[in-house]
Amino acid sequence: MSDNKIYLYNTLTKRKEEFVPIQDGKIKMYVCGVTVYDYCHLGHGRSYVVWDVWKRFFLSQGYEVFHIQNFTDIDDKIIRRAKEEGADWKELTSRFIDAYFEDMDKLNVLRATLYPKATEYIDEMINIILVLMEKGYAYKAGDDIVFSIKKFKDYGKLSGKTIDDLIENYRVDSSPYKENPLDFVLWKASKPNEPFWDSPFGKGRPGWHIECSAMSLKHFGSPFDIHAGGQDLIFPHHENEIAQSEGYTGKKFVNYWLHNGFVTISGEKMSKSLGNFKTLRDIYQQYDPMVLRLFILSSHYRSPVVFSPENLASANEAWDKIKNVIDVCSSFGFIRRKKGVVPNNFVAALCDDLNTPLALSCLFEKIRYTNSVVSEYEKSPTFELEGIISNNISEILSMIEILGLQYNPVVLFYSREELSKEFEILSSYKENFKLFEEVNDENIFKLLSLREFFKKKKLYEDADKIREFFNKSGFLLEDLPRGIRVKKR
Numbered sequence: 001m002s003d004n005k006i007y008l009y010n011t012l013t014k015r016k017e018e019f020v021p022i023q024d025g026k027i028k029m030y031v032c033g034v035t036v037y038d039y040c041h042l043g044h045g046r047s048y049v050v051w052d053v054w055k056r057f058f059l060s061q062g063y064e065v066f067h068i069q070n071f072t073d074i075d076d077k078i079i080r081r082a083k084e085e086g087a088d089w090k091e092l093t094s095r096f097i098d099a100y101f102e103d104m105d106k107l108n109v110l111r112a113t114l115y116p117k118a119t120e121y122i123d124e125m126i127n128i129i130l131v132l133m134e135k136g137y138a139y140k141a142g143d144d145i146v147f148s149i150k151k152f153k154d155y156g157k158l159s160g161k162t163i164d165d166l167i168e169n170y171r172v173d174s175s176p177y178k179e180n181p182l183d184f185v186l187w188k189a190s191k192p193n194e195p196f197w198d199s200p201f202g203k204g205r206p207g208w209h210i211e212c213s214a215m216s217l218k219h220f221g222s223p224f225d226i227h228a229g230g231q232d233l234i235f236p237h238h239e240n241e242i243a244q245s246e247g248y249t250g251k252k253f254v255n256y257w258l259h260n261g262f263v264t265i266s267g268e269k270m271s272k273s274l275g276n277f278k279t280l281r282d283i284y285q286q287y288d289p290m291v292l293r294l295f296i297l298s299s300h301y302r303s304p305v306v307f308s309p310e311n312l313a314s315a316n317e318a319w320d321k322i323k324n325v326i327d328v329c330s331s332f333g334f335i336r337r338k339k340g341v342v343p344n345n346f347v348a349a350l351c352d353d354l355n356t357p358l359a360l361s362c363l364f365e366k367i368r369y370t371n372s373v374v375s376e377y378e379k380s381p382t383f384e385l386e387g388i389i390s391n392n393i394s395e396i397l398s399m400i401e402i403l404g405l406q407y408n409p410v411v412l413f414y415s416r417e418e419l420s421k422e423f424e425i426l427s428s429y430k431e432n433f434k435l436f437e438e439v440n441d442e443n444i445f446k447l448l449s450l451r452e453f454f455k456k457k458k459l460y461e462d463a464d465k466i467r468e469f470f471n472k473s474g475f476l477l478e479d480l481p482r483g484i485r486v487k488k489r
Helices: 040-058 074-083 089-106 118-134 163-169 208-218 231-250 280-284 289-297 310-333 344-351 356-379 383-402 416-422 427-437 446-458 460-472
Strands: 009-010 015-018 026-031 062-068 137-142 143-146 184-189 205-208 224-230 254-260 263-265 413-415 475-479 483-488
Touching: 009 254, 009 356, 015 089, 015 280, 026 040, 026 208, 040 089, 040 163, 040 224, 040 289, 040 383, 062 208, 062 263, 074 089, 089 280, 118 137, 118 184, 118 208, 118 231, 118 289, 118 413, 143 231, 184 208, 184 231, 205 208, 208 224, 208 231, 208 310, 224 231, 231 254, 263 427, 280 289, 289 310, 289 356, 310 356, 310 383, 310 413, 344 383, 356 383, 413 416, 413 446, 446 460, 446 483, 460 475
Parallel strands: 026 062, 026 224, 224 254
Antiparallel strands: 009 015, 137 143, 143 184, 184 205, 413 483, 475 483
């Protein structure tokens, strides 16, 4: 594990702190997931890219990360959408869970360790509610069970707001059955033709906030290291999570609370109520998902990120520069299958509360230098310059891997030396014609080695068949003195 100290901004303490995990070398991280009734929008994309880079950085520093991200699969919005479509609510949530993974896979977001669904933890939620009632934190309000925020003396410690201020400035449910308009629902009595579960409180379903407490406490206990989510979740969702969890356990719930900033469009927060939201699928129609990822990382995760055609165009230009240096170095055979050392200034930037804009400046500084060395090499090739380019591109690839930027070069180079090592072990070239199903990253090397084998044996017709197969598959082969350059058309 790395000796680098990592500092992060803790919303709970309102300051930047050194990160010290509860268990040495291991991190327990809970991220609030989506309510699965619609396609993911840009705000979701921003949030999950941010937590993905935090995770990737932790992994790069030698930590094990147990990452949980839930799916809210029962909710008023889900029930409403299912009724509008005339669909079964279970089918609806299953469909949008699949859509979530499709959208996030395109953004190269690593899968969580566990994706619990709210409906799988009903018993755990009921148990927490029963204990909260026994301790006097929860009471019956009409047919619902609600949490009494005045019974929890630290209520408001995450948002930094007093109860009076919260009542005045936030939209709250002023049900006549509640003792306080901020008291929040733990268990909601079922209405006709709605999904329900049996409980000691009657037929109903859990409130929104209780699910995250039940799932995180079930798998992590308390306290655990990191709880993350969007800024809009600070109140009421995370504030309520703290109240019910600490009321239930009598212990601190979470050590570090991390929140990402909003996405703004024309100076306003992106939201469905304003009608200015964009789904990831809409954006993918115009931009490479990696352009969107780079756009997200160009702003510090706690700052607002401004969505505009100009900012997307800048990200697109930056992505072209990254791709170009990879393609150029690959075309000369300088990309090696080895892990590069990550530059110290890049690591230092991410250690400072994940300063991705500064980390990106380190990346592009390295790209500019590499391009200048490549230019020198093109004028006068030397082994010294080869080593410099090879080391620099390895560092660049290591940096973009931590940032989660994914690119397969369109130009590849294979030296005759490495190809000869492969074709020497080919026992029977006839058997290897099964490689001709398709050209992909895995079998390009073997096909080219087989072609070299044929040429060495003076089986030129067979060698030409491989060239023709590459051509039909959208690849051009260019024979060079030191090896073969492959271009994807």
